[in-house]
Amino acid sequence: MARERVLRGEEAAQKQAEAQVEESIKSLRPKFLAEYIGQTSVVDSLRVAVTAARNRGEPLDHVLFHGPPGLGKTTLAHILAREMNSNIVATSGPALEKPKDLLGIVSNLEEGDVLFIDEIHRLSRMTEEYLYPAMEDFQVDLVIDKGAFAQKKLKLSLKRFTLVGATTRAGSLSAPMRDRFGIFCHLDYYSVEELTLVVKRSAGILGVPITEEGAQQIGRRSRGTPRIANRLLRRVRDYAEVEGDGTITQEIAAAALDREGIDEIGLDRLDRALLATTIDFYRGGPVGIEALSATLNEEADTLVDMVEPYLLKIGMLVRTPSGRKATEAAFRHLGRTPQPAAPTLFPTM
């Protein structure tokens, strides 16, 4: 009993520490489009859309952001609200279980406000259908459940708002939902150069001394993801303060990240475990996601949303109709001998 309480206490302290880190990472987020590094074509088209809407005195069209986690979807939603001088209300697909959850929010929006729905692909069917007329005509149905007008359906007019949706799985959105967005933005992984700039900007805000090579080292190991770059910067800063003189150099960054289990190309323990399991347990694949999830003891959704996309992007993994396969590059990266191709019935001669 006492032991359980201690563990709960530790868990709570860890959760609190993680929340503090997330909070301070948020403070590093750019606030305006002009400060935003990377995603240049997305930023350019948003700048045009914002300027045009502002000049016409109209709310911005509904915007859909899609792409892997940590690339800036939430940050851009907040930037859009700020650029439009509007308020933002942020929620998520799973939080809007019933239409009435949505009604409570949309009925309180002011003209031009941004309603940000993260993980919009996880809206329930009922809530999604309730959202359609709100997006299209700024109206929702209101069913009176008590009194003289019980069971009467009324239309409630809403202020013209901008819906900003974010999803890691554009393919999971229904066609009617997709069709109601005016602006689509796909976010892709950042280059090492862009991440190096992000690290230098964040180090400047935090007041951490860093060399160009130190920033590059962190940029190179950030899995194409600014959120990871900012998290690693904090780990390296701690290391530099304790093991060095406080300045982040290439050597300090490399040593700190090695110790964190982040390898030279940015793969973490889970990335390597997924590749090693595919190679050693399933002979390089093909292997289905459920089998990988069971062997690794990780949620299939975590593997599909957070782990696989980067491994596919850098060519360590390929998807085939029968499952995931590790590539030759993955065998080499993990120090395994690539397997010769299986003999075929019809050799090309």
Ligand code: ADE
């Ligand atoms: N911090 C996190 N993402 C960023 C970005 N895209 N540009 C500038 N700073 C960032």
